[in-house]
Amino acid sequence: MSLLLQNTNSSLPEFPWKHWIYDYLIQMDISETVAIYLNMFLLLIALLVIIFVVDFIIRKILIGAFSQFAERSKTNFDDLLVKNKAPRNMAHIIPLLIGIAFVPGVFADFPYTEAILEKALQVFAILLTLWVIRSVLNTLKDYLKTLERFKDKPIDSYIQVFMIFAWLGGILSAIAIITGIPFIHFITGLGAISAVVILVFRDTILGFVASIQVSINDMVRIGDWITFEKYGADGDVIEISLATVKVQNFDKTITTIPTYALISDSFKNWRGMVNSDGRRIKRAIIIKQESIKYLTEEAVRKLKKIQLISEYIDTRQADIKAYNTEHHIDKSLLINGRNLTNIGVFRKYIDTYLNNHSAVNKDMMIMARQLAPTPQGIPLEVYVFSSDKRWENYEYIMADIFDHLLAALPYFELEIFELPSSSSFKEWNSKK
CATH class of the missing domain: 2.30.30.60 (SH3 type barrels.)
Incomplete structure (x- = not known):
C-alpha cells in the first residue's frame, strides 16, 4: 500500500490546476489572502465531492457485482464476503488514493496543513487495509466453519493471532x-x-x-x-x-x-x-459385614428357585459335595471344607443379571467385583457399559440396574450398610 501511495504522489508533481481559481479571483480585484483561502476552500469542496461520488459509484458497482455473482455461484464464500462487508471496504480504496493524490495540489499554499493531512490519509490507508484484511479473514473463518472437517x-x-500481528x-x-x-x-x-x-x-x-x-x-x-x-x-x-x-x-x-x-x-x-460403543457404569453397593455367611442346605434350596442362578447353584453344589465327600470333610460345622456364601452367590447373580440385561453392551467389560473391606462394610462393585450413551438414558439404565439389585439383596439374606437415622434411635429407645 505504501509503495502505491508513493507512486500516486509522484504521478502528479506539478498540479497545473492548483491556482486556476486563485488567478480568476485576483483578476476580480480580490485580495491575495482571501483569494488563497477561497482557492483552497473551493478546491477542497470539489475534491470532497469527487471522492464521495466516486466512492458511491464504486461501492454500488462492487456490491452489486458481488451480490449477483453470489446468487449464481454454488459456493457460499462470496455470500460471506458480502455479509462481512469486504466489497464495501474495498470500494474505499480508489477514493482514498484520489484523496492522497490531489491533497498536495489542494493545499499547495498550506504546506503545514498538507503535511498533516498526508500523514492522516496514510494512517487511514493503513486502517483501511486492516479492515479489508479483517473482512477477508472473517469470511474465511465463517466459510471454514461450514465445512465438516473444520467444524x-x-x-x-x-484468525485472532493473525489479526493481532496485523x-x-x-x-x-x-x-x-x-x-x-x-x-x-x-x-x-x-x-x-x-x-x-x-x-x-x-x-x-x-x-x-x-x-x-x-x-x-x-x-x-x-x-x-x-x-x-x-x-x-x-x-x-x-x-x-x-x-x-x-x-x-x-x-x-x-x-x-x-x-x-x-x-x-x-x-x-x-x-x-x-x-466408543458404550458408557461405563461403575458403582458399588456396600454390604454389611455381619450379614455375610455360609449358606445352609435350606438356604441353598431357597436360592435354587431364582431362575438366573439355579443352574449355577446345581453345578457348584455338585462340585462342592464331591470335593467334601472325597476328602471326608466334617460338615457338622459349615466352616469345614468348601461352601457357598451368600455374597458369592449374589455376586454370581449380579454377573448373570448384567449379561442378560438388554441395555448392557455385551462386547465390553461386564464384571461384578468385591473391593477391599472398609469401616462401613464390603463394597460390591458393578463394572459394566451401557449401550446407550445419552445422559438421560444412561442414568435410567444405571438406576434400573441398581433398583433391581437393591431389591434383590434380602433374598440372599444380605443387608446394605446405612448410617442410623433418627427413627433408628427412637426404635432403639423404645425397645430399651
Whole structure:
C-alpha cells in the first residue's frame, strides 16, 4: 500500500490546476489572502465531492457485482464476503488514493496543513487495509466453519493471532508515519521495550502457544464434552478462541476457561466415551459385614428357585459335595471344607443379571467385583457399559440396574450398610 501511495504522489508533481481559481479571483480585484483561502476552500469542496461520488459509484458497482455473482455461484464464500462487508471496504480504496493524490495540489499554499493531512490519509490507508484484511479473514473463518472437517477446529484462535500481528504491524506503521521515523529504525528501537510488550501481551502469548498445542495434540475440539473441576465446567465446548475456551454447562450456563489452562491443568475430555460403543457404569453397593455367611442346605434350596442362578447353584453344589465327600470333610460345622456364601452367590447373580440385561453392551467389560473391606462394610462393585450413551438414558439404565439389585439383596439374606437415622434411635429407645 505504501509503495502505491508513493507512486500516486509522484504521478502528479506539478498540479497545473492548483491556482486556476486563485488567478480568476485576483483578476476580480480580490485580495491575495482571501483569494488563497477561497482557492483552497473551493478546491477542497470539489475534491470532497469527487471522492464521495466516486466512492458511491464504486461501492454500488462492487456490491452489486458481488451480490449477483453470489446468487449464481454454488459456493457460499462470496455470500460471506458480502455479509462481512469486504466489497464495501474495498470500494474505499480508489477514493482514498484520489484523496492522497490531489491533497498536495489542494493545499499547495498550506504546506503545514498538507503535511498533516498526508500523514492522516496514510494512517487511514493503513486502517483501511486492516479492515479489508479483517473482512477477508472473517469470511474465511465463517466459510471454514461450514465445512465438516473444520467444524471442530479452533479457527477463531488462528484468525485472532493473525489479526493481532496485523494490528500490531499497522499500529507500529502508523506511529512511524506520524513521528517521521523510518519503519526499520522504529522496529529496531522496540527491542529496548520488548520486556514491557511481553508483559502486556502475556495472556495473549500464552493463549497463542496453548491454542497451537491444543490443536496439534487434538486435546479439545468444538463440540467435545469436557469436565474441568477447577473452573466448575461440565458441558460442551462451544468456542475456542485465542484467550478463552467457552463451555456450555448442562444447566445452560457458560463457563469461560483460559486457553492456556488446558495445557497447564488437568481436565477430563469425554470424547473417547462418546466415540466408543458404550458408557461405563461403575458403582458399588456396600454390604454389611455381619450379614455375610455360609449358606445352609435350606438356604441353598431357597436360592435354587431364582431362575438366573439355579443352574449355577446345581453345578457348584455338585462340585462342592464331591470335593467334601472325597476328602471326608466334617460338615457338622459349615466352616469345614468348601461352601457357598451368600455374597458369592449374589455376586454370581449380579454377573448373570448384567449379561442378560438388554441395555448392557455385551462386547465390553461386564464384571461384578468385591473391593477391599472398609469401616462401613464390603463394597460390591458393578463394572459394566451401557449401550446407550445419552445422559438421560444412561442414568435410567444405571438406576434400573441398581433398583433391581437393591431389591434383590434380602433374598440372599444380605443387608446394605446405612448410617442410623433418627427413627433408628427412637426404635432403639423404645425397645430399651
